[in-house]
Amino acid sequence: MIDSIPEGKELSPSTIEFADTSFHKLMPRRIHKVLLICSSYDAFILEEDGRIEEQIFKEYVSLNLRYPPNFYKVSSGQEALERLKTESFDLIISMLNIGEMDIFSLSHTFKELDPDTPIVVLTHFSREVSMKMEKEDLSAIDYVFCWLGNADLLLAIIKLIEDKMNADNDLLDIGVQAIILVEDSVRYYSSYLPNLYKVVLNQSRNFVREAVNEQQQNLRMRGRPKILLATTYDEAMELYDKYKNNLLGVVSDVSFKVNHRRDSKTRAGITLCKVIRREDPYMPFIFQSSDLNNKSVAEDLGAGFIHKYSKTLSHELIEYVREYFFFGSFKFVDPVTKTVIYEAHNLKTLCEALMNIPDESLYYHASHNHLSKWLFARALFPIAELFKSLQATDFADMGALREYVSRAINQYRLETGRGVIGKFNRNDYNEQLQISRIGEGSLGGKARGLAFIDMMLKKYNLFNKYEGVVINIPRSTIISTEFFDQFMEENKLYKYARTEETDAKILKRFIRAKLPNELVEDLRVFIRNVKNPIAVRSSSKLEDSYYQPFAGIYSTYMIPRVEDDEECLHMLVQAIKSVYASVFYASSRGYIFATSNVLDEEKMGVVLQEVCGTRHENLYYPTFSGVARSINFYPLGVESSHDGVASVAFGLGKFIVDGGMTMRFSPKHPKHLLQLSTPQMALRDTQRMFYALDLDPAAFTISTDDGVNLQRLEIDTKSNYEGMQHVASFYDSRDDMVRDYYQPSGWRIISFAQILKYGTFPLAEILNELLALCQKEMNSPIEIEFAVNFDVEPGQPKVFNFLQIRPIVENEEMEDLQIGQMSSDDALLYSNSALGHGVMEGIRSVVYVRPEAFDSAYTRQIAEDLEKINKTYKDKGEYYVLVGPGRWGSSDPWLGIPVKWPQISEARLIVECGLQNFRVDPSQGSHFFQNITSFRVGYFTINPFMDDGKFDVSILDSLPATFENKYIREVVLEKPLTIIVDGRNNRGIVNL
Structure with a gap:
């Protein structure tokens, strides 16, 4: 074991913020136009043998760069001069022999025409050529290379010059790494550079696989290490001094000139290594020399060594660079024997290795800065910079170091997976991805909303903004719509689905089909x-679109996570096929036709989402769920319509979207709670049941009812469900008071008082910020769904899961409607709580539930009768006004008439009319309500017995009915009704 490490400072990765690397800012300067001066023979060799433009094109495509350089060939110096007088080029490449004109003299003329254009000379090398070169003035020549007909050299030249042009921006500003090559022999650096670029580009292609999607892969390719060439000691030191904080390592000759003005060579490479090692003892350094005696010197300095006369020189160079500069996998070694004990291929396996390697190996690699080098080489700059500054002595022991490093890597992986949709890869699953996609087709509306939420949270850095709370979306995998098409076609389901079979038969046929x-x-x-239960949510192309959100039309199933993977897979497959089937249910078809869409154009994606919550024996549910809107169509008291409104309930959110009794509040005024204003109102309007997922797999059966495996649990005086203590108060009958604390027995009031009144959780603050930011980003009022879980591991933050977002369709701005100038005395209907804006014309019919005959026990029958009436209007292409008691669309028949939207789809004004003993506040948290607003249906809430609005039913009773039964009357008038809704002032009127 290693010696104990001195007690160090406290370090915690939870406080780390990793800034995004600006890959899009890399390589701003490119070589686009190359002037190539060569003979016809050399041009032929390049075209037919080297295929230089093809290779350049392939390399640029791999880097996702649009415009690879174009080569413009001329065959003489004179022709080149003529082109340069009328055109500009990014690079001039010339062969040594170009006819009558001398390239060395001509280069000075080129520089006068364009001083910033690099000039490269290619030449075959011989003793005679070398002697000639030493006598020439090369001051206008940027580089001379040895040309042996290998087109890879031209690619290396272009990359070398681009690296030099972009070095300051990419290395100093962004953090890209570099390799310095020190070599004065034209022959050798002409051989080394193509090999170095080959290994660097291969390294880049390998490390980009860890990016979460193709866009990230293409951008990260730009973060490949750069190669910088020096031919003298002075040039090498200048490069080192400037970029030493961004170096992967150095490849250097042993003997070369100190500067260009000196004639004799010295053993400057050894001096260079010693100078660098004094500042950075662990900087990788590789010598290459023609003198084998220098190998022992290299070993003494802890450097690599390559013999220039080796028959495998290129292979040895590539292998040394891979090993010394930490390309490829990370090899954890035993510090004594240097044998490999663990190999990590990516960040995921690196974390696994860190938890399993011996302390001695971890200490060795950490103290030699190997981790940061490996991360830098893979363009993982933020995490590499963090580890570069760490010392083993910063930690009390190796366990603390191990924990810190692994947690930091996991946090980095989590953050890089946020705000993007990653590609699902079954061979290399990334468990840190928040959103991944299976397939390349459309995501569907709901999934697009999730991706938007994830982007928003990252853009505004909201994940950990509130102390003790993490704001996130549940881990989600999206099945794109292409699989829906494939499923339908392979099983020949389209023809069957178009037949108007019953929902049960459609589902049965879909279940028999194969994914x-x-x-x-x-x-x-x-x-x-x-690890957790899975919600299988619909995400069709039409869902949550701006003008016709299909809220709650299609099915959402939840399945438990059981130990047997195959059993769980079976349930998942059945749930997906059930979601597919729901596209063709009668209610879905009715909705599609009502929105003037075509059934064949609808495509279904599926969102697989981990359910927010905790297991409690055989139940699974969050502490509470909620729906919030940025616009409040029913502001109360000090509230305004722009303050927003929220509805929250204990347990799963199905209770809210089905229209159950919830706690309603405005996030701007969280303590203003109408439902708690009196003990009697609190008792009457409190939540009396909740939904939880049944974790018994036997509870999941094939059904058109997507809540088939949800338990509907009563909240009564004996209820003591886990989590209720955070949201419940109790009614003290002795003092006739609601006590704002929890008691295990007695009358339960789901009041959320501890949260809303006393701020035990920053719910109102979170909702205020989310609603404002999302409305700003969507440029439209919005609705969100969320779930919150308090039951987490000790020391872990509470979870606020952002589940869904959809736009609310606002009515058109119209001229002011002067309802105030109209008398309500003669009105058939008048409301001070009206939703909508505008004048409705051409409506002559009123369908109303007879107040004197209304019976809550028969609300389901009333819904069926209304469906039949609605069908007649649909067939005629006409609309009507619908009036009835209680809450329209409630899933609880005792709160109102439990209609689905298709059952009343032709109503253009819907009125909730309270009775003396049947008053229910409207629900703005239900999917039904969302559909009302999206279709721009007028919506009145009136309670005439409280002098809140008017319904003169006697007028309708006096008119002949076109349909009448025990509960419903239909009256058709000779002239259209006058219907005006002033949404800005929340008033509405209907006159005969």
Whole structure:
């Protein structure tokens, strides 16, 4: 074991913020136009043998660069001069022999025409050529290379010059790394550079696989290490002094000139190594020399050595660079024997290695800065910079170091996976990705909303903004719409689905069909990496679009996570096929037709999402769920319509979207709670049941009811469900008071008082910020769904899961409607709580539930009767006004008439009319309500018995009915009604 490490400072990765690397700012200067001066023979060799433009094109495509350089060939110096007088070029490459004109003299003329254009000379090398070169004035020549007909050299030349042009920006500003090559022999650096670029580009192609999607891969390719060439000691030191904080290592000759003005060579390479090692003892350094005696010197300095006369020189150079500069996998070694004990190929396996290698190996690599070198070589600059500054002595022991490094890597992986949609890879699953996609087709509306949320959270750095809370989206995998098409076509389902079979028969046929094998294999890997229950949500192309959000039309199933992966996979496959089937249910078809869409154009994506919550025996649910809107169509008291409104409930969110009784509040006024204004109101309007997922797999059966495996649990005086203590108060009957603290027995009031009144959780602050930012970014009022879980591991933050976002369709701005100038005395209907804006014309019919005959026990029958009436209007292409008691669209028949939207789709004004013993506040948290607003349907809430609005039912009763039964009357008038809704002042009126 290693000696104990001195007690160090406290370091915690939870406080680290990793800035995004600006890969898009890399390589701003490029070589686009190259003037090539060569004979016809050399041009032929390049075209036919070297295929230089083809190679350059391939390399640029791999870097996702649009415009590879174009080569413009001329065959003489005179022709080159003529082109340069009328055109500009980024690079001039010339052969040594170009006819009558001498390239060395001509180069000075070129520089006079354009001083910034680099000039490169290619020449075959011989003793005679070398002697000639030594006598020439090369001051106008940027580089001379030995040309042996290998087109790889031209690629290396272009990369070398681009690296030099962009070095300051990419290395100093962004953090890209570099390799310095020190060599004065034209022959050798002409051989080394193509090999160095080959290994660097291969390294880049390998490390980009860890990027989460193709866009990140293409951008990270730009972060490849650069190669900088020096031919003298002075040039090498200048490069080192400038870029020493961004160096992967140095490859150097042993003997070369100190500067260009000196004639004799010295053993400057050894001096260079010693100077660098004094500042950085662990800087990788590789010598290459023609003198084998220098090998022992290199070993004494702890450097690598390559013999220039070796028959495998190129191979040895590549292998040394890979090893010394930490290209390829990270090899953890035993510090004594240097044998490899663990090999890491990516960040995931690096974390696994860190938790398993011996302390001695970890100490060796950490103290030699190997981790940061390996990360730098893979363009992982933020995490590499963090590790570069660490010392083993910063930690009390090796366990602390191990924990810190692994947690920092995991946090970095998590952050790089945020704000992007990663590609699901079954062979290399990235469990840190927040959103991944299976397939290349459309994501669907709901999935697009999730991706937008993830981007928003990252853009505004909201994840950890609130102390003790993490704001996130649940880990989600999206199945794109292409698999829906494949599923439908392979199983020949389109023709069957168009027939108007019952929902049950459609579902049964879809369940018998087979999902594509490729998708099933991906799902098998997905299951192995999921620990929590899974929500299988619809994400169709039409869902949550701006003008016709299909809120709650399609199915969402939840399945438990059981130990048997194959059993879990079976349930998942069944749930996906059930979601697919829901596209063709009668209610879905009715909705599609009502929105003037075509059934064949609808495509279904699926979102697989880990359910927010905690297991409590055989139940699974979050502490509470909620829906919030940035616009409040029913502001109360001090609230305004722009303050927003939220509805929250204990347990799963299905209770809210189905229209159950929830706690309603404005995030701007969280203590203004109408439902708690009196004990009697609190008792009457409190939540009396909640939903939880049944974790027994036997509870999941095939059904058109997507809540088939959800338990509907009563909240009564004996209820003591885990988590309720955070949201409940109790009613003290002795003092007739609601006490704002929890008691295990007695009358439960789901009040959220501890959160909203006393701020035990910053719910209002979070919602205020999210609603404002999302409305700003979407340029539209919005609705969000969320879930919050308090039951987390000790020391871990509470979880706020942002589940969904959709735009709210606002009514058009119209001229002011002067309802105030109209008398309500003669009105058929009048409301001071109206939703909508504008004048509705051409409506002659009123369908109303007879107040005197209304019976809550028969609300389901009333819904069925209304569906039949609605169909007649649909067939005629006409609209009507609908009036009835209680809450329209509630899933609880005791709160109102439990209609689905297709059952009343032709109503253009819907009125909730309270009765003396049947008053229910409207729900703005239900999917039904969202559809009301998206279709721009007028919506009145009136309670005439409280002098809140008016419904003169006697007028309708006096008119003949076109339809009448025990509960419903339909009246058709001779002239259209006058219907005006002033949404800005929340008033509405209907006159005969």
